[in-house]
Amino acid sequence: MDVIILASQPFRITAVTRKTRAELFKDAAVGDILRFSLAMEGPGRCSGGGSYACVVKTENLTQGTSTHNTLNRISERLRGFDIIPHVPAQVIPFPNPVAETIESFARLARSGEITGVVMAALGPGRLAEDTYSAITGVNYTERRALISTLEDAATVAMLDATDDY
Structure with missing residues (x-):
């Protein structure tokens, strides 16, 4: 045996x-x-x-x-x-909207069209516990400009959503 x-x-x-x-x-x-x-x-x-x-x-x-x-x-x-x-992450079949968004940025980076990125993401626990962020290829001033752009886009999206009511 x-x-x-x-x-x-x-x-x-x-x-x-x-x-x-x-x-x-x-x-x-x-x-x-x-x-x-x-x-x-x-x-x-x-x-x-x-x-x-x-x-x-x-x-x-x-x-x-x-x-x-x-x-x-x-x-x-x-x-x-x-x-x-250790519970391995569940692999979500590709394509999905999150993976497609990240892959579109990856294509731009591979072609040299973008050289820096600021990213934030939500995990399954949402804001309560699972938030992720990554910053690479940008200095402090560029980082603030990118974050301001995200904040401006969020404000516009919020105003557009409230106009529907």
Whole structure:
């Protein structure tokens, strides 16, 4: 019979609370994805007749590294990190309006027609918790001008919407 591998769901590191020199963990960073696995086989025996501890494989899927530690050692190592279950983003079929808008800007950037961007986006939690922003290729003055343009467009859209009532 082949060895059965028990594997955890992936976990994402949300904070490094304590530095370590331990293999794999010393290079782990916020955002890295970890997975733990254990081979279902009997523990080994040492010369005194006692059992060796079960060994867990820890993989850093983000960095492509792995190490092996006992269950006790793993729990010690993880005290230096905050981790949460990693739920991969749901892929929405293309085309969709959001992806089309972003792709239109990407085409302009690839052709050199735009050299800087200010972006803001809403996640599924809307304004309550999921807002994202990115700024690249613009200085402070350009950033303010772009944000003012967005504010002006929002004001016009709001006035147009109230005219309908």
